[in-house]
Amino acid sequence: MTAGRPPSAPRGRRPGPDSSKQAVLDAARRLFSENGFERTTIRAIASSAAVDPALVHHFFGTKEQLFRASLELPFDPSEVFLTLDDHRGAEGVALVRGVLAVWREPAVREQFTAMLRAAVTHEHARTALRDLLTSQVLGLLADRMDDEDAPLRAALVGSQMAGLALTRLIMELEPLTSADDEVLVAAIGPTVQRYLTGDLHPTA
């Protein structure tokens, strides 16, 4: 990533502030994933990024603020949601298929499960991931619906997909872990469809 560096910057010189900042973020992401929030220190992140700890504080503030800055979804949910427009009436199947495809990438799967793990165990991570999910995933999904139940609908979809991640990817519960994607698309797609567009208040 050289996006922030001026095109005329000479090569081989001491890295500028943008690449130091990026190196800190990369190190933070890796160490938070590997060791969790609590056991990761600013000092270890600084050392891994080959910068002074004071510079980390200068860039990002506290460890919690650095954690928040380092959180980023390992995929772009709007890409998955965009495909829903092409599948009117079958959005549920399309959404489950899109999410399962995203999980097939080992790097994405790893970062996603690390985020879930952190969120389950650490208060800071929980708040940060909840804000991220709400603003960048479930909020986007709810915005697509013109419905007073939109936030509930999006959260229900979130509950099923988070539960699938928990059982299939993290707990490795069979037969979900070995199941072919299309078996899960057929089984879970109609659930997501109902949460998105169906009757949530049946009087049975």
Added chain:
Amino acid sequence: MTAGRPPSAPRGRRPGPDSSKQAVLDAARRLFSENGFERTTIRAIASSAAVDPALVHHFFGTKEQLFRASLELPFDPSEVFLTLDDHRGAEGVALVRGVLAVWREPAVREQFTAMLRAAVTHEHARTALRDLLTSQVLGLLADRMDDEDAPLRAALVGSQMAGLALTRLIMELEPLTSADDEVLVAAIGPTVQRYLTGDLHPTA
């Protein structure tokens, strides 16, 4: 709990092996819940149970073995499943209502979320909880079905209910956390019904 003590045991004397064993289990459960598997030591458990660490090893073996022994569901799933017989055709609604009622007990909710947390973060806990869920919850549910898809059906129910626990109880994702039980029963009951008895292989 004095179940294991002979009825004629004199009061006020040094506790016998059964109550020491129970004290170790109680301490283990509490400390594993509070501090997680990794940060809990045999020494701390022994100290909390007022016994010698050697006795803990003598009773339970390694820390992992003690962890497995200390795992127990904070509720009896067969009680929830038994009520399903009274609700033929509406088992999904009955199951969701039963699980939500179980979660309303603060002590049960706390132990259940502690188990989920441990399972997400620690390999030992993950294997142990998966075995427990498979044998004592999802296995029981699958045994009730006369269907080649029974294990998949039970695991799908598990994925939705685990996801609801994760979002409602642990991540405290709104509007799921504040939602009345009956809102969730109406929204999620039909999902569970379909997983239990519906068509899992629609060709759409």
